[in-house]
Each structure stands twice: as structure tokens, then as C-alpha cells.
Amino acid sequence: MQKGKFSPELIAPCGxxxxxxxxxxxxxxxxxxxxxxxxxxxxxxPRNRNCYVKRGCKKLRRNEIKSCYECDDIPCENLDHLDRRYRSHYDMSMVENLREIKEKGMKEFLKNQEEKYACPECGDVVSVHYGKCYTCKK
Ligand SMILES: [Zn+2]
Incomplete structure (x- = not known):
């Protein structure tokens, strides 16, 4: 099992x-x-992507907050929309992620993510989109 597969830089503002x-x-x-x-x-x-959630949020655009977990009123309309899509298509929730980061901290969240998305074959990461591992191709 590799350690430290995920880092805080990989957690997008939306969660x-x-x-x-x-x-x-x-x-x-x-x-x-x-x-x-x-x-x-x-x-x-890393790409400084001007995403759907960021475009719709003054606080993110003005750098008043770095991530939606720092926001007091999550989910906003945009985030809720994205969250619904991910919950129904990919069985994942940005809002749950954000709440987990808020409650337990980034370190604990990253650790839980590593367990949740570990490939049963090789221990690398399974994609949330295809349920596929790009390392062993299972
Ligand atoms: Zn694998």
C-alpha cells in the first residue's frame, strides 16, 4: 500500500x-x-481551473475563501447542483467531503479517501468516474 497518495492540493475548492x-x-x-x-x-x-462552482462564487473568486469548506452556507445552488450530479452518477458527494474536512480535518479526510478508493488488486487508486484502476487496469 502506497502512502500519501492524496495531498491537500488535490482537493478542489468544491470538495x-x-x-x-x-x-x-x-x-x-x-x-x-x-x-x-x-x-x-x-x-x-494546480491548474487553477476556473470551474463551475468558482465562476458562480464571489468569495472564491476574490480569494476570501480557498475552499467551499470555509464557507458558512454550503451548499450554495451551484455546489448543490454539482453534488446532486455526483451523488446520482458516481455515488460520491462533494458536500459530504466538505463536511468531513470541516469536522475531522484535511489529514483525516485524505486518509479516509485513500482507504475508500484503494484498488483491491494493486492498492493504487480506483477512479470515481469509471471504477477503474489505471495502474493495473482492473
Ligand atoms: Zn489496481
Whole structure:
């Protein structure tokens, strides 16, 4: 089991763990871009991505907060919309992630994520989008 697969930089402002995103896994695990329709992404924060949630939030845009977990009124409309989509398609909730970070702290959250998304075959990360491991391809 590898240690420290996820880092705070991989946690996007919305609560998404970019470390389990197919585009990040393709980028970090060296999957050639030509295969399929994968785009490669180093993560929302490293890329400073102006995402859907950030575009709709003055506090994020003005850097008053770095992440939605610092916000007192989550979920806002945009975040709620994103959250619903992820809950129904990928069985994952940004809002739950944000609450967990708020309650238990980033370190504990990252540890729990590593357990939750560990590949049963090789111990690397399974993508939340395809339920697939890019390391052993299971
Ligand atoms: Zn694997």
C-alpha cells in the first residue's frame, strides 16, 4: 500500500478529490492521451481551473475563501447542483467531503479517501468516474 497518495492540493475548492478523477489519474499514471477520450489534468487547484462552482462564487473568486469548506452556507445552488450530479452518477458527494474536512480535518479526510478508493488488486487508486484502476487496469 502506497502512502500519501492524496495531498491537500488535490482537493478542489468544491470538495472534489482530484486524485480519484479519471483525468488526473490519466495524467499522473501516464495514460496516453490518444487512448479514448481522456483529457489529462494535474488537478483543479494546480491548474487553477476556473470551474463551475468558482465562476458562480464571489468569495472564491476574490480569494476570501480557498475552499467551499470555509464557507458558512454550503451548499450554495451551484455546489448543490454539482453534488446532486455526483451523488446520482458516481455515488460520491462533494458536500459530504466538505463536511468531513470541516469536522475531522484535511489529514483525516485524505486518509479516509485513500482507504475508500484503494484498488483491491494493486492498492493504487480506483477512479470515481469509471471504477477503474489505471495502474493495473482492473
Ligand atoms: Zn489496481
Amino acid at each position: 472534489m478529490n482530484c486524485g480519484i478523477c479519471k483525468n488526473y489519474l490519466a495524467y499522473s499514471r501516464g495514460v496516453p492521451e490518444k487512448k479514448g477520450k481522456l483529457s489529462l489534468c494535474p488537478g483543479c487547484l
